[in-house]
Amino acid sequence: MNVRKGGVADAAALAELRGVDGHKLGAYADWVAAHADTHLPFVAELDGRVVGAAWLLVAQRVPSNESMGRWYGDVQSVAVREEYRGRGVGGALIAAILAEARTRGLLHVTVHSSRRAVDFYLRNGFVHDRELLLWEPPAS
Template sequence: MIVRRAGVGDVAVLAELRGVGAEELGSFAGWVAAHADSHLPFVAEIDGYVVGNAWLHVAERVPGNGAMDRWYGDVQSVMVREEYRNRGIGGALMAALLAEARGRGLLHVSVHSGRRAVDFYLRNGFGRHRQMLFWEPVTS
């Protein structure tokens, strides 16, 4: 297995893994290009076949507390093809993402997880945080 940063040549498989149809591929490719500095895709390959992906969103907090550079990350869109799950691929993707975060000196990395994946993130070094709060709009 190889885990690497995805490139321009991976846009079609990234779109497929996100459920983006062929009719929206051009728009997706434009979005990926426009967000290349802030949304970093990683892919896992086995024998040249992409079996999973994960994205690291990198963003900057307002300067303060004696620091002008206050960058953080957010894990997004982690997915391993069903037939390749439970082989350590998700963990390898997370290791690559977190190595990137360390290399960039990010303050922290967060993740908004579905219920089924909470244990996965806990096994990969994430912990619950008592100060993380969310607001969601009220829908009618």
């Protein structure tokens, strides 16, 4: 398996993994290009085929007296083709993202997980945090 940083050249595979309709591929590729500095896709390939992807959002927090450069990350849109699940693809993608986070010196990396994936993230180095709170607008 090869895990690497992706980009616009991978837009079709990234869109397919996200369930983006083919007629929206151009707009999706434009979005990938426009957000290349903040949303880093990582792709996992087996036999020349993209079988999984995960994104690292890199964002900056408001500077403090201690540091003007307070960068953090957020894992987004992890997807592995169903027939390749259970083969370590997801873990390899997360390992690549966390290696990138270390290289960039990020303060921390968060993930907003579905309930079924919580154990996966716990196995891959994430922990529950009592300080992370969530607000959602009320249903209208």
